[in-house]
Amino acid sequence: MSEEKQTTLEINDSNKGIIYNNEKNNEKKGKRTLKDYEQDMGERGIYNTKNRLNNLTGREWNFFLNSVMETDFAQNHEEFELWKYLQDSVIKTRYPSSGKESYGHNLRKIHPSPKPPQLMRDIIAFFTKSGGWILDPFMGVGGTLIGASLLPDRNAVGIEIEEKYIEVFKETCARNGLKQQTTFCADSRKILEIDDLKNKTFDLILTDPPYANMLSRKRTGGDRKDKGAFTSDERDLGNITYDKFMPELGGIIKDNTSLLKNKGYLVIFCKDMQPTKENHNLLHADIINEICKIPYIYFKGYKIWYDKTINLYPYGYPFSYVSNQLHQFILIFRKEI
Ligand SMILES: C[S@@+](CC[C@H](N)C(=O)[O-])C[C@H]1O[C@@H](n2cnc3c(N)ncnc32)[C@H](O)[C@@H]1O
Numbered sequence: 001m002s003e004e005k006q007t008t009l010e011i012n013d014s015n016k017g018i019i020y021n022n023e024k025n026n027e028k029k030g031k032r033t034l035k036d037y038e039q040d041m042g043e044r045g046i047y048n049t050k051n052r053l054n055n056l057t058g059r060e061w062n063f064f065l066n067s068v069m070e071t072d073f074a075q076n077h078e079e080f081e082l083w084k085y086l087q088d089s090v091i092k093t094r095y096p097s098s099g100k101e102s103y104g105h106n107l108r109k110i111h112p113s114p115k116p117p118q119l120m121r122d123i124i125a126f127f128t129k130s131g132g133w134i135l136d137p138f139m140g141v142g143g144t145l146i147g148a149s150l151l152p153d154r155n156a157v158g159i160e161i162e163e164k165y166i167e168v169f170k171e172t173c174a175r176n177g178l179k180q181q182t183t184f185c186a187d188s189r190k191i192l193e194i195d196d197l198k199n200k201t202f203d204l205i206l207t208d209p210p211y212a213n214m215l216s217r218k219r220t221g222g223d224r225k226d227k228g229a230f231t232s233d234e235r236d237l238g239n240i241t242y243d244k245f246m247p248e249l250g251g252i253i254k255d256n257t258s259l260l261k262n263k264g265y266l267v268i269f270c271k272d273m274q275p276t277k278e279n280h281n282l283l284h285a286d287i288i289n290e291i292c293k294i295p296y297i298y299f300k301g302y303k304i305w306y307d308k309t310i311n312l313y314p315y316g317y318p319f320s321y322v323s324n325q326l327h328q329f330i331l332i333f334r335k336e337i
Pocket residue numbers: 111113114115116137138139140141142143144159160161162165186187188189207208209210230231235236237238
């Protein structure tokens with residue numbers, strides 16, 4: 001482990017390549033598009049002579065936009081494999097989206113953002129013992145609940161405002177021979193009014209709330225597809241603006257954590273939004289500040305989940321830097337009375 005070798009993308013900064021298309025002809029016709037400025041740089045990909053920022057090709061540009069930089073300081077692959085488990089605060093995954101190992105992804109994909117059950121399983125395995133109870137107040141199509149069913153002897157309760165997502169969860173369990181967990185079709189603001197829950201104690205709350213009206217906002221760059229909201233229900237936290245969202249989420253988490261045992265953990269997924277001139281949109285920091293207003297709940301740190309199945313888009317190319325936010329934060333809190 002003596003000599004360090006860093007493996008990153010090697011960039012040859014000289015841009016002498018084959019010029020594509022007939023720039024002059026198109027110029028005469030006054031019809032020039034970005035494509036008319038492309039140069040073939042061989043293995044490096046295509047360089048655009050209109051690039052005002054750097055000498056990178058489109059492919060190299062795209063590589064840099066990934067919000068997670070992967071570098072390998074190990075001498076060889078075996079060393080890297082050994083180190084990665086010792087050092088990683090980043091969980092990198094590429095779960096299958098078809099076949100048995102996808103745990104009904106073909107059904108669950110009617111939801112705009114289903115979580116991979118294996119990821120939830122691994123989090124539950126760390127934060128609970130067998131016999132443990134897990135609560136998800138925003139269960140969607142049940143990533144958390146299926147994760148619990150993949151472990152021996154775990155019991156999970158999910159709350160979801162949209163009945164059809166609960167039906168999909170039940171169907172997924174039935175088709176995959178998984179334990180059916182307990183579900184309630186309700187507004188999680190009213191959790192303390194659910195008779196079966198008000199005297200229950202949970203070992204872990206693991207959840208992935210909506211992030212205000214982020215899904216229904218217009219997207220930037222190449223990914224212009226509007227993913228749409230989770231529901232059209234006005235009680236849906238995904239249908240309110242960011243300023244209203246924070247106190248609402250804080251209130252829900254406060255009621256939910258009243259059912260969490262002392263020394264139990266609260267684990268929340270979130271993803272930052274693109275910064276604007278008006279707002280840095282560091283959602284994870286805002287959520288930490290909001291949740292730490294709840295008595296006895298303390299922030300303990302985060303892990304980063306990097307979903308390698310998400311596509312990179314060449315946002316901003318070839319003019320300016322616009323990040324691809326491919327990672328999500330897994331925020332970890334503990335109740336300490
Ligand atoms: C990000 S999704 C959760 C996805 C989930 N982790 C999964 O694997 O499917 C958030 C969910 O919260 C639900 N939701 C929004 N507001 C709610 C509320 N007030 N009470 C209960 N569920 C709500 C939405 O319908 C949506 O399905």
